[in-house]
Amino acid sequence: IHTISAKPEQTSKECAILLIHGFGASTDHWRFNIPILSSKYEVHAMDLLGFGKSPKPQDVEYSGSLWKDQVVAYVQEKIKKPTIVVGNSLGGYAALAAGAELNDLNAGVILLNAAGYFSEEKNIKKNMLQTSIETVAGIFLKNIVLQRLIFENMRNPKNIKKTLNQVYVDKKNVDDFLVESIRKPSLDFGAFNVFRSVFNPSGPQGLPLDKLFAKLNSPLLLLWGGKDPWMNTPKKRNLYKKFTPKNTKEIILDAGHCPHDEIPELVNQHILDWVDSI
Numbered sequence: 001i002h003t004i005s006a007k008p009e010q011t012s013k014e015c016a017i018l019l020i021h022g023f024g025a026s027t028d029h030w031r032f033n034i035p036i037l038s039s040k041y042e043v044h045a046m047d048l049l050g051f052g053k054s055p056k057p058q059d060v061e062y063s064g065s066l067w068k069d070q071v072v073a074y075v076q077e078k079i080k081k082p083t084i085v086v087g088n089s090l091g092g093y094a095a096l097a098a099g100a101e102l103n104d105l106n107a108g109v110i111l112l113n114a115a116g117y118f119s120e121e122k123n124i125k126k127n128m129l130q131t132s133i134e135t136v137a138g139i140f141l142k143n144i145v146l147q148r149l150i151f152e153n154m155r156n157p158k159n160i161k162k163t164l165n166q167v168y169v170d171k172k173n174v175d176d177f178l179v180e181s182i183r184k185p186s187l188d189f190g191a192f193n194v195f196r197s198v199f200n201p202s203g204p205q206g207l208p209l210d211k212l213f214a215k216l217n218s219p220l221l222l223l224w225g226g227k228d229p230w231m232n233t234p235k236k237r238n239l240y241k242k243f244t245p246k247n248t249k250e251i252i253l254d255a256g257h258c259p260h261d262e263i264p265e266l267v268n269q270h271i272l273d274w275v276d277s278i
Helices: 064-079 090-105 119-123 128-142 144-154 157-167 176-187 191-198 209-215 234-243 264-277
Strands: 003-006 016-020 042-046 083-088 106-112 220-225 248-253
Touching: 016 064, 016 090, 042 064, 064 083, 064 090, 083 090, 090 106, 090 209, 106 264, 119 209, 144 157, 144 191, 157 176, 176 191, 209 234, 220 264, 248 264
Parallel strands: 016 042, 016 083, 083 106, 106 220, 220 248
Antiparallel strands: 003 042
16 A cells, blocks of 8 residues: 655654545545645655555445545554545545544544445435436446446546646646546556446445444544535535534535645644644
C-alpha cells in the first residue's frame, strides 16, 4: 500500500494525523496540507487499496469495510500511537468507520464532506421517480460495455477537470497536477474493477453513519465545504446534527466538496487549532 509520512523535529502532543483521500484521489490531494500539518505533528497519508499508487487487485471486493480495515491496520501496525483520522468524501467514511473501531488508538476524527448514508435515508419509502432512476442505473451498471464507456468518459482529462470545476468554488487549484493525479492511477491495470465496485447499485456500503457515530468515543470535527453540491444538502446536514455525538464541533467553510485542497490555508489552521484544543 502506498503511504507517505512526515515528522516534525518537535511536537507538542503525542499523537499522529492520518489523511485519507476521496474517490479517485490519492495522497497527492493532500499536497497543500502535509507540509503545514507536519510542522507540528507526525503526519501520515495513505492511498486506499484500489486508488492512487496502491495496488488494484481484481480478486478483491472493494467496500467501506475493506477500507476501514485498511485504515485500522495501518494505525495499529505502523503508527502505533493515538491518531487523528482525517477523511474527505469516501475517505471520510473510512475515517469514521476506522475511528469507531480503533478505541484507545483513536484520538479524534475529522470529516471533510464525508460520504455515507444514514439509516433513515435507507428506510424512506422511495417514490416512483427514484425507483425508475435506480432501475435505469442498475441496467447501466450490469452492462459491461456501458460500464466501460462510462469509465473511459470519466477518466478523460477534460471531463475530470469539468467535474472538479463543478465542486470547487474557487477554481485556482484545479490545475494540471490535480487532473493528472486523478487520471494517471485510472490507467493502472485493475482500475476499471474498482470503478465497477464503487458504482455498483448495491454500492461499497458498510454500516450507516448513525450507527458509526453511536460507536465513536473520540472528539469529532466536521469541516464542511458549505457549497458542496454532492454531500452538503440541508437534509443531510440535519441528520448529522441529529446523530453526531455531543463532543462534536462543526465549521462551515466557503468551499465545495474538497475544502482541504480548495482553501488549504484555512483548513490547515482549523485542523491545527482543533487538534491543539482536544
